Amino acid sequence: xxxxxxxxxxxxxxxxxxxxxxxxxxxxxxxxxxxxxxxxxxxxxxxxxxxxxxxxxxxxxxxxxxxxxxxxxxxxxxxxxxxxxxxxxxxxxxxxxxxxxxxxxxxxxxxxxxxxxxxxxxxxxxxxxxxxxxxxxxxxxxxxxxxxxxxxxxxxxxxxxxxxxxxxxxxxxxxxxxxxxxxxxxxxxxxxxxxxxxxxxxxxxxxxxxxxxxxxxxxxxxxxxxxxxxxxxxxxxxxxxxxxxxxxxxxxxxxxxxxxxxxxxxxxxxxxxxxxxxxxxxxxxxxxxxxxxxxxxxxxxxxxxxxxxxxxxxxxxxxxxxxxxxxxxxxxxxxxxxxxxxxxxxxxxxxxxxxxxxxxxxxxxxxxxxxxxxxxxxxxxxxxxxxxxxxxxxxxxxxxxxxxx
Ligand code: PA5
Numbered sequence: 001x002x003x004x005x006x007x008x009x010x011x012x013x014x015x016x017x018x019x020x021x022x023x024x025x026x027x028x029x030x031x032x033x034x035x036x037x038x039x040x041x042x043x044x045x046x047x048x049x050x051x052x053x054x055x056x057x058x059x060x061x062x063x064x065x066x067x068x069x070x071x072x073x074x075x076x077x078x079x080x081x082x083x084x085x086x087x088x089x090x091x092x093x094x095x096x097x098x099x100x101x102x103x104x105x106x107x108x109x110x111x112x113x114x115x116x117x118x119x120x121x122x123x124x125x126x127x128x129x130x131x132x133x134x135x136x137x138x139x140x141x142x143x144x145x146x147x148x149x150x151x152x153x154x155x156x157x158x159x160x161x162x163x164x165x166x167x168x169x170x171x172x173x174x175x176x177x178x179x180x181x182x183x184x185x186x187x188x189x190x191x192x193x194x195x196x197x198x199x200x201x202x203x204x205x206x207x208x209x210x211x212x213x214x215x216x217x218x219x220x221x222x223x224x225x226x227x228x229x230x231x232x233x234x235x236x237x238x239x240x241x242x243x244x245x246x247x248x249x250x251x252x253x254x255x256x257x258x259x260x261x262x263x264x265x266x267x268x269x270x271x272x273x274x275x276x277x278x279x280x281x282x283x284x285x286x287x288x289x290x291x292x293x294x295x296x297x298x299x300x301x302x303x304x305x306x307x308x309x310x311x312x313x314x315x316x317x318x319x320x321x322x323x324x325x326x327x328x329x330x331x332x333x334x335x336x337x338x339x340x341x342x343x344x345x346x347x348x349x350x351x352x353x354x355x356x357x358x359x360x361x362x363x364x365x366x367x368x369x370x371x372x373x374x375x376x377x378x379x380x381x382x383x384x385x386x387x388x389x390x391x392x393x394x395x396x397x398x399x400x401x402x403x404x405x
Contacts, residue, residue: 001199002359003299004215006222007337007344012212013221015374020211020220022373023366027208032380034369035208037171038178038201043194046180049166050187052144056112057086061185062128063116064091065385067146069253070177071116071185073246073361077354078190081242087189093124098131108135114188115145116181118173120152123392129154139163146180172380174254177361192354199358207366214363219345223266223292224374226343232290233266236280240273240297240330243352247296251364258368258379265375273297274329281333285340293344295334296360298352301326 026032053059061071068091079085090097105111113132117125129143136142145158148168158165169179176182178200187193203214211217226232235255239248252268259265269291271280284291301323311317317325337344347363349356372379 001350001356002203002214002363003346003348003350004219004363005346005348006215006219007334007342008222010218010222010225012217013224015224016217016220016370017211019370019373020208020217023370024208032369034171034175034365035204037169038197038204041169041179041183041197043183043197046183046187046193049144049180049184052164053112053114053188055110056142057107057110059087059112059114059185059188060132061087061089061114061116062091062125062132063089063114063146064122064124065253065257066173066176067091067116067118067122067125067181069174069246069250070182070361073177073250074182074186074191074193074196074357075189076243076246077186077196077352077357080352081245087185089185090128091124093127098128102131102135105135109137111136111142113143114185115143115147115154116168117146117152117154118148118168118176118181120145120147120149120154122389123396126153126157129157133161146184174257175365175380177250177365178358196354196358199355200362201358203359203362204366207363214359216363216366220367220370220374222343222345223371226292227266230289232292232343234269234291235266236269236271236284236291236293238271238273238276238293238295238333240295240326241352242272244296244298244349245270245272247357247360250361254364254368257382257385259371259375259377260384261375261377261379261381264377266371273333274326277329277333281336284342285336289342291342293334293337293342295330295344295346296349297330297346298349298356300351 027035068089072089075087079087115125115129133139140162143163144166145154145163146166146168147154149155166180168181169176171179178197183193183197206213207216237248237251239245248270252270255266255268284293304322306319306321307317308319334344334346347360349360368379
């Protein structure tokens with residue numbers, strides 16, 4: 001399912017234990033609603049909603065930040081990189097992208113939109129919907145708006161235009177991957193969301209009650225020691241598997257937006273193996289010692305035919321598989337960092353499947369939740385993001401100034 005290991009063993013610190021206890025207490029008293037929201041997810045309801053998208057050739061998910069990343073990470077299970085993407089995600093308002101989309105789409109009657117915005121007030125998401133709506137022949141049947149607030153711009157607009165409304169679960173955007181926000185796109189794509197949710201919940205509950213499982217507390221102690229004693233506040237997420245990039249992107253937001261408060265926080269850096277070995281590794285290995293490295297990889301790879309080309313010279317490539325090459329490069333990179341004394345940990349998913357991905361997301365979600373009491377910040381808000389949204393709206397009212405400043 002999931003194995004977590006560290007480059008050097010660490011004593012479990014008192015701070016890590018107490019932070020887990022505080023998180024558990026807040027969850028038990030209901031101050032943090034997360035566990036009960038996760039437990040309350042009705043998978044049959046999600047599968048029923050997914051049925052409404054069955055006849056669409058493509059489903060376009062409009063939404064940004066926490067309204068996108070979880071769903072996209074999960075969809076990779078059913079739509080691996082390199083296969084046609086029936087469920088497509090749009091978060092940007094890049095006019096070039098939308099120009100091509102409008103130009104190249106011919107089957108407008110076969111497209112369905114899932115518009116996700118917890119607040120219902122996010123300008124990018126609303127603009128995307130406004131841009132696409134005129135092209136849809138039967139918007140009532142084709143547009144579904146997932147939002148928490150029926151009195152938001154999106155909620156009111158949906159009612160006025162007779163678009164279908166789906167309630168957002170009562171949980172913050174970036175913590176909502178394993179709720180309707182992420183599970184619905186995943187179910188539409190064909191992921192076994194029941195299994196995924198079950199694995200997530202089981203791991204989350206187990207770690208909450210027994211933090212020594214999966215080296216959870218040890219790993220947290222390593223992180224905390226690096227942060228407090230060595231001022232290491234950068235977390236490199238080295239994903240070995242293109243299908244894991246969605247997981248990395250999801251965690252990048254979760255860690256940054258949750259911890260970055262009051263002058264504190266951890267900076268995530270997403271790296272792709274093996275590509276970034278030829279781009280970032282020199283810096284990681286020999287540059288400033290100010291990062292921790294989390295390798296995210298999968299134990300069981302697809303079995304492809306062995307490569308039997310008679311390469312010239314003395315080299316180890318004859319009769320190898322891509323899987324062996326991939327694994328050797330990951331191991332080589334990890335060992336070279338460990339040899340250079342750089343702190344590493346490995347999150348090894350047994351398979352790229354619902355069970356392992358659910359467990360990994362539970363581990364990482366709880367890790368961020370427990371960082372709240374450790375850092376003494378409110379990990380559940382995002383005042384900086386709200387401020388930028390408000391300022392962007394102000395500038396939109398005065399477009400000339402927006403271009404100049
Ligand atoms: O995690 C968060 O709360 C944010 O990143 C939001 O998800 C993001 O800003 C999008 O907001 P909304 O879902 O309200 O459109």
